[in-house]
Amino acid sequence: MIGRFQPFHIGHLSAIREILSGFDEAIIAIGSSQFSHTFDNPFTAGERIEMIRLALREDGQDLSRIITVSIPDIGEHRLWVARLTSMCPRFEVAYTNNPFVKLLLEEQGIKTREAELYNREVFNATRIRTLMAEGGNWKKLVPKSVGDYIEEIGGVERVRIAKGSATSTLLR
Amino acid sequence: MIGRFQPFHIGHLSAIREILSGFDEAIIAIGSSQFSHTFDNPFTAGERIEMIRLALREDGQDLSRIITVSIPDIGEHRLWVARLTSMCPRFEVAYTNNPFVKLLLEEQGIKTREAELYNREVFNATRIRTLMAEGGNWKKLVPKSVGDYIEEIGGVERVRIAKGSATSTLLR
Amino acid sequence: MIGRFQPFHIGHLSAIREILSGFDEAIIAIGSSQFSHTFDNPFTAGERIEMIRLALREDGQDLSRIITVSIPDIGEHRLWVARLTSMCPRFEVAYTNNPFVKLLLEEQGIKTREAELYNREVFNATRIRTLMAEGGNWKKLVPKSVGDYIEEIGGVERVRIAKGSATSTLLR
Amino acid sequence: MIGRFQPFHIGHLSAIREILSGFDEAIIAIGSSQFSHTFDNPFTAGERIEMIRLALREDGQDLSRIITVSIPDIGEHRLWVARLTSMCPRFEVAYTNNPFVKLLLEEQGIKTREAELYNREVFNATRIRTLMAEGGNWKKLVPKSVGDYIEEIGGVERVRIAKGSATSTLLR
Amino acid sequence: MIGRFQPFHIGHLSAIREILSGFDEAIIAIGSSQFSHTFDNPFTAGERIEMIRLALREDGQDLSRIITVSIPDIGEHRLWVARLTSMCPRFEVAYTNNPFVKLLLEEQGIKTREAELYNREVFNATRIRTLMAEGGNWKKLVPKSVGDYIEEIGGVERVRIAKGSATSTLLR
């Protein structure tokens, strides 16, 4: 399953439950893994791994069936599938709801599938980050353990500041 | 002649005809060559070389007088001219209609010229890609062989999806 | 003191005066140093060093107390503080008025401070570059020697062209 | 625990057993993760993850207590610790037997420890790869499941060819 | 046909003749294209394109059947085939005499072949560069036009100096 998990929310959890109901193991590929401290990508790869494991443990999932893998973006999009397959254990099917990722994968002959149980309007990471920046009720959209973790590491403040600077460059 | 050729259109063809009428050989420098699968740069360097050769062959040009060279962008703009001259055979004049590229070249002492026969309002690559994404009549703006090639490789669908994701990041 | 200095203006000068009144030496860290020839970053690192030294000399400062250091941006924001401390002589306090840079520094245990005497609405580099592009009176916002230097190297024309192309990609 | 795991051998397994006897979870940080297909780094990050999981499962370890994380090398060594901490979940102690890695970690205030049960003369990855290239008995130095996996993916042949080309450049 | 062409010699020419006798077009993929000014890679990509075209013209080949493509090395070897196919027009068969490149290509399902007419002991680029550095008779191993070109651009002196510094780092 491919995503950025900024942050890991209940929609993601639902998708992983679905995958684990059909397969022995799920590889969670954390895309854009090199980025952090921006509004689009506030959390480091390490923090995202912590969130994923907290959420799955809270949900009673067997963590031995889960493999987290960080995939740094590559500027040359045509090479991304080779990077993905190089960094992951072999897999049968790639789960993604992103049409662009689907296109890249299928052009290289990778079988793709969409997770079904996903309510994308409500459980949407951009919406969650916007709520975080604006003081809204974002915590109900993520597993409890994830919400607590984000608060513990000062994540809300980080998202708020990153939104203010609203830029991909470091310095303005 | 410097361009991105996303895609190669009739304006580009007209400019190359003009150059070949005055010089023995034309180097076609394909800029931003590392990018593909975005709305701004949908086609790989290899696909762009195929388009260029198809269009010139269709036009009856002698391909032995053409050298295609891919030039990956460099984040450090001040180094781009050094990269260009490093990757191309020696040349007398650089053709560009882009004021920014002209500035970079002239600051480093390279002689530049604009292609004259170019109708930029009509034969404009951004406009062509927008027509592709929106189901408009883009085929009349490119050589027939280029239009057929783009359809053969699924290029229209690729542009449409890339426009939808509307982002330079891989994952949203 | 951390900044981009695009260009070095009277607000920057005021901040450095303040720092030099309290410390033996000031390190001027030139961020985003690899970029140039864009509207956001028109000047090279070398040109920015020249501006800084001209302005401080004009102001009667002792240049032996100043160390300029160029810091290229790093895509992985979480690594930027390590790059900064790796490229600079050891320092006691980091001066920045940028909340995002402040956050990055403080997460890594670096003490930060804001320069006080800074009128950010008037002496603002983005505003100065906009005035340059639009033919406004930008020269009164920078030290005289900096204004003369920018004109000497064709900087106004460069900013104007870069604004027109309005893009971070090299070629459009 | 930091290593390259080219390949994962019985010494590595022994170290992980030691760590799991003292801690709840072990993070296995796969260094130089971007490399593969050279004599020093024959296996991709994905293949190394497969080896690690096969070996630990064969050994009866609880995989839910293991987190594999790939850490691409960074040319700027002084930034490597920031990359490591950015890509890993938080940890208490870093296990390494490499004096250079130990130095980098300790300069940045990270607590390090050496795994004790490690017979480095016998269970040594360079020695194993040399045996692979020269037709020696390498299989007794790795867990059975790892040996079978390497044969299945054509790893012996790959190491043999990579040794022949004996170079870090792609083309000779 | 994949090579580095440092420099283009009579063995390369013989291989291209063989390819052109069996195929309509030959793509000459210039590997390690970003490097120059070292003993292993003295000539820029642009200079290598000039050599190739001079040699083929001298040999009476039809240059319209030749496409030169520069392929920068990628540190992640597993991604190199994706880069190659991304930067080249589509091709049927890859010619290489390098077992390592052959392995990479075949692991990704690309059909490979070796050029037959190649006397690798005599016509060997490393041997030619060594002769250049040591004042030996290298000119008989390259087409006459290539020998003249190398002398014209000061190539012998460049190889001699690069051998002296004997390093891949810029500064010693």
Add this chain to the structure above:
Amino acid sequence: MIGRFQPFHIGHLSAIREILSGFDEAIIAIGSSQFSHTFDNPFTAGERIEMIRLALREDGQDLSRIITVSIPDIGEHRLWVARLTSMCPRFEVAYTNNPFVKLLLEEQGIKTREAELYNREVFNATRIRTLMAEGGNWKKLVPKSVGDYIEEIGGVERVRIAKGSATSTLLR
């Protein structure tokens, strides 16, 4: 003046004295600036700046006439001169005793000169680092303040460990 200054020694000091006797200002370009913690490049750019300033101050030089600039290596050697001129204030002459750097500079039309007063057999950075690693008397070859500084930051131990690992890769 171009060098790596690993470490800054009495030969370097002598060269800078010579330059300051003939010019108003000296730019000290610190090459390979991104590297540290290897035997070839043990010290960070920041540490090298500290050494240079300590040595010049000890020697009674006027630091206001000195500009230190860090120049990261670029894999594409043909682009290095553009990077150098982009990162430095304008200069009249480049001082280097390295034939390879001299060649790169002169191919791009930069005037070069060698510092005369330099005893390269005795005051040689590689020899100094070897003495450091082997417990020899290296301190007499560097200015006193530099020797004290290196000891203060644990530099001797760092060089000794880096020599032991004897590799440019991070992990062995």
